[in-house]
Amino acid sequence: MPPLADAFAGRVRGRADPGVAAQVSLALARDPDPAERRLSEALAVDHGLEALCRSLFNLGEFVVID
Numbered sequence: 001m002p003p004l005a006d007a008f009a010g011r012v013r014g015r016a017d018p019g020v021a022a023q024v025s026l027a028l029a030r031d032p033d034p035a036e037r038r039l040s041e042a043l044a045v046d047h048g049l050e051a052l053c054r055s056l057f058n059l060g061e062f063v064v065i066d
Helices: 003-013 020-028 034-047 049-057
Strands: none
Touching (some): 003 049, 020 034
16 A cells, blocks of 8 residues: 555544544545445455545545645
């Protein structure tokens, strides 16, 4: 996994609520909708927290063009 995804996963693990909703809130400043939450939870279970963090970084919503 890329170093940023690993670091983000570590940051999320250190929170009181290390769940999927916390990750999305931290990355995108909003709560996940029900479909996003279900898919994100499945990804985290199947491939780990780091993979979910990487997928959040790859969302167009996360990218800011200056």
